[in-house]
Amino acid sequence: MLLSFTVENYRSFAHETTLDMQSPKFQTLRPRENESWNDLVLKRAAIFGANASGKTNIIKPLGILHNAIASSIRDEDLVKDLYDPHKLYKNNPTTFITEYEYEDVRYRWTLALDKTGIVEESLYANAKRIWQLIFEREHDTIVFGSGAQIPNAAQENINQFLKPTALCFSAWRTIKNPGRFIGAVYWWKDKMLPPIHVSDPDREARHFWVMELASKNINWLKLLKLMMTTADVGITDISVKEEALPEKLRQFHILINPEKTQVEISDTPPRGAPFDEYLQYIEFHHEGESDGFILKEEDESRGTQVWIDSIFLALYALYHGALLIVDELDGSLHPTLLREFIHYFQDEEINTQGAQLIFTTHDLTLLGNHPTEAIDRNEVWFAEKQQSISELIALSEYSPRDNHNIEKRYLQGVFGTIPITSPRGIAEALDALRAATTETEA
Known part of the structure; x- marks a missing residue:
């Protein structure tokens, strides 16, 4: 620890x-x-x-x-x-x-x-x-x-x-x-675990890793389903589908390393690896009138995707007893979900391996x-x-x-960490900008 x-x-x-x-x-x-x-x-x-x-x-x-x-x-x-x-x-x-x-x-x-x-x-x-x-x-x-x-x-x-x-x-x-x-x-x-940043350029790769791990491992898929129903985002079920890999992508090989949460894309397959012509992906079943509807994960809302990526890594940290660092954890998460997220690390029945969470937030x-x-x-x-x-x-x-x-x-500023703001001069500056714009147009 x-x-x-x-x-x-x-x-x-x-x-x-x-x-x-x-x-x-x-x-x-x-x-x-x-x-x-x-x-x-x-x-x-x-x-x-x-x-x-x-x-x-x-x-x-x-x-x-x-x-x-x-x-x-x-x-x-x-x-x-x-x-x-x-x-x-x-x-x-x-x-x-x-x-x-x-x-x-x-x-x-x-x-x-x-x-x-x-x-x-x-x-x-x-x-x-x-x-x-x-x-x-x-x-x-x-x-x-x-x-x-x-x-x-x-x-x-x-x-x-x-x-x-x-x-x-x-x-x-x-x-x-x-x-x-x-x-x-x-x-x-x-x-x-690799820290999570709001503007992290690896977010898409991390999201791909989450989806790949869930689609390949039935136990992680069950856990993902449980977390999505817990979040009450209207998802009632999750299923894995498979479709033929597009011809233009068949020359590439996607290598997944779940233990390191890394994704590598190579045009050379690892020695002895079978050539995979099919792509697995996850579908989300939503409640609604009649039989509801189904969305692929890329069609889900930004908030739902953030919850998937965040909570999945949290569960991964809890499973391994690892340290998870998240910058601006509250980004795109409802306050109730945020409380749920950080509660898991304090719950003695869930956090049995000494996992830790360090995060920044507003x-x-x-x-x-x-x-x-x-x-x-x-x-x-x-x-x-x-x-x-x-x-x-x-x-x-x-x-x-x-x-x-x-x-x-x-x-109230007791702890001295709130920003000190002042609107002084803003109205005058806006008026001057409007006046200058008017003169230019004239």
Whole structure:
């Protein structure tokens, strides 16, 4: 589970800022007897704030780190994308510190970069209440700790991969005998899904993956049907249909990797793969007079498609006990569906694997009593920008009372995160524009 994420000098966050997922009652490095990580780590974090306050900037690097770990030894641009300092501190390094738990070991991974590439990368592991150095790197020089348990040959192989734009994590994951603490790398691969962004150019590919997984796996199809009827969007049934692949597409082969939520299109089929001349797709049955009607998934409304793509990935995260990050979760979702969505991560009967949800939103109804607050107050954060510098503030720092209406107090500016607007001068500017237009036409 993700325990905390710290950024410093990244985009609008000039100073060190931490998103802490640990419960206030978690006062030790590891759970005590009769406790578990699941008991002590928060399942959700909701980040509120005005437009351009920095909400996206606190979650964006997690997705870039995820991709960089997978491919930085092949794609140097991934590490370069991580160095994005505040304009006032462009000569200072950018730093990320991620603490997380994987298979009962607590890890702390630190990465610092400047315009030349990686300045520092280090990993510490806590398996028995004591921090152990696994490796420490400065530029292209790396030292492995005595307790790293990485074979000497593997250490030499890792060292050969190191360059200013290649992470040690990326090199380590290619080693055949990586040692006991390789879980620090596996967490990023196994327990974190690619973040969802509103303007994500991969949305269509992700939607295709959802439809493909549901059409190929009857259990996921049943689950999708259940979620669509739960959403009360007028859908009564879902069925899979098959039709001949158009001739112009038969030269291409679509490769699905459900475990990585990736879709690849290739003109060369994988070795031994049968040629598929048929395309499966999903139809949605709607209620109505007589027998109702049927729509293909591409004919469904934008709101229905957003719900499909969002809830399916949420269920995927819940199934695998993974971390799901969503930017502007409230986009195209009704407040009731939004509450339903985030509730699943807190429901102990549904979330049995320690799945986590981090999301940004403008939906203040989540803070209101409708009839109760939808999210625990320890899971609420506010992003605020002053004089071009963002900061992240936990609601708990304001020490709200139990009887406080957080939604109302937010709108009153108590937490200082609402945009300050003024209509001054707008009427005059519009009049001047109309006058200028009139003169031009005349």
